[in-house]
Amino acid sequence: MARIVVTGSSGLIGSALVTALRERGDEVVRLVRRPPRAPDELQWDPSSRHMDPSALDGVDGLVNLASAGPGDKRWTASYKREILASRVNSTHTVATAVANADHPVRLVCASATGYYGDRGDEPLTEESAPGSTFFTDVVTAWEAAAAPAVTAGASVAYCRSGIILAGGGPMSRLLTLTRFGLGGPMAGGRMYWSWITLADEVGAILHLLDRPEITGPVNLVSREPVHQRDLVEAVARAMHRPSFFPAPRFGVHLVVGEFAAEILSSKRIVGDVLVETGFRHQHPDLESAVRWLVD
Template sequence: MRVAIAGSSGLIGTALAARLREDGHRVLRLVRRPARGDDEIPWSPATDHLDGAHLDGVDAVVNLCGVGIGDRRWTGARKQLIRDSRVEPTGVIARAAAAAGVPALINAGAVGYYGDTGDHVVDESSPAGSGFLAGVCVDWEGAARGAADAGVRVVTCRSGVVLAPRGGMLAPLKRLYSLGLGGRLGNGHQYMSWVSLDDQIRAIMFLLRNPEARGPVNITGPAPVTNTQFNAALGRRLHRPTPWIVPSPALRAVLGEFASEGVLTGQRAIPRELERLGFAFRHATIGQALDAAV
């Protein structure tokens, strides 16, 4: 396959490009600067520019672009950037993929789509939730779906938190927990949908190859956990006690609105569509995923 990747320099993109190359596929990186070789395609999401001719002969585009969601305090400007680095760039890619007749577009997205689900289990048939992040996810998916009208097979991924050996959300937590500073966030009842980096990449490869896959697909391990369960599991892996409780007001003071939407609330999403399509997780429990990542 010839696969073009936007956001290829990030956590998921780097691992995906490596896995595709290992498996003998050709990777073309969409770069937000002039191209430096024939495996790079220049694009400018900010000025709505991607020459569809560069996508001629490409079998699929994987779109992973967007600034980090949880790595900075949510100010008005940061929220705008979270939206602007996803929705319009995805529209640019969808239009170029449609114009070039690319067979498939696999688009990143998040379980934040469902908003705060409490302990209610949600799958791909569940409605969108409310809040800033859910709104961004809805518009992000809508921008990708534009290509479906032109016959592109569009998969809109809804990923849980990716647990990786290096980088992502686990990196700062590992440092804190190693210092004995691990603990529950708020009341600890909020659910977290997670997926190991390995399964995230395997799922994207599976969706690339499977012509039946289209529409929303949750990429989350089959057993989401509460924050209390996650905290205990990470403490066990790192052989550290996790005695602390970080109170909600402190989290809100430090993280702003992200605390309410991304830390003190969560999603209990299950991978109904991946399971229907026959995908087998390598890391099906939080313990297995953390063993692979820690």
């Protein structure tokens, strides 16, 4: 049994991760911003970069998932600052705590494939250069915020997660549209979406927690990036619905604002440190992933 600290435990990934950790027998400590309401909770304040050093007493690993959702609000100037600050502050806070701990603590930090920007059909791996978008800058600063732990010699990995196929989160909007027969290609649908199911996302985080020898960025995606229109068509087939309702580029921008640039960007991620280090996806192909998603 391991003792694992989790931030962002109430989110889509965090809540599933906490369940998986407990199911395998680990003890979970959840860092929360509000006053604790349960024995497994400890309060922290990432906005002021405060964390009680005792939070890492007897802890084997820490998973940092705390951040403002990029699609939760329209991208105003103030919300873009919040997107950046929430990631940098939370990561710097836990990294400093790990650096000052009196024993080794494995640190697994959330990150995103937004690092690569909009790259068309170019095959991308963990070694690929960054893109040139707002979210590229966010991810660069996000990962750099773990510097205190890295400099102290701690074992740090960054989860560059792709599009999460799950019943909740942003994917729930696509499922709702498809259920009403309104799913279809966005801006022609030829952009590559690198995806991973929520079950495999959680499994990959567990994989990284258990293997401190894996450090640096790791792409949390399947090995089958697909065109957006193919993913939507697969979901529609599984739900026995049509998928011909197109969303033009200007329409997506009209609905979600500047975040549309991220939704419509193309990332063909083929490099997979996960598989090279022994990870096996539960849903390695689109068919099995969509069947799991719809079920």
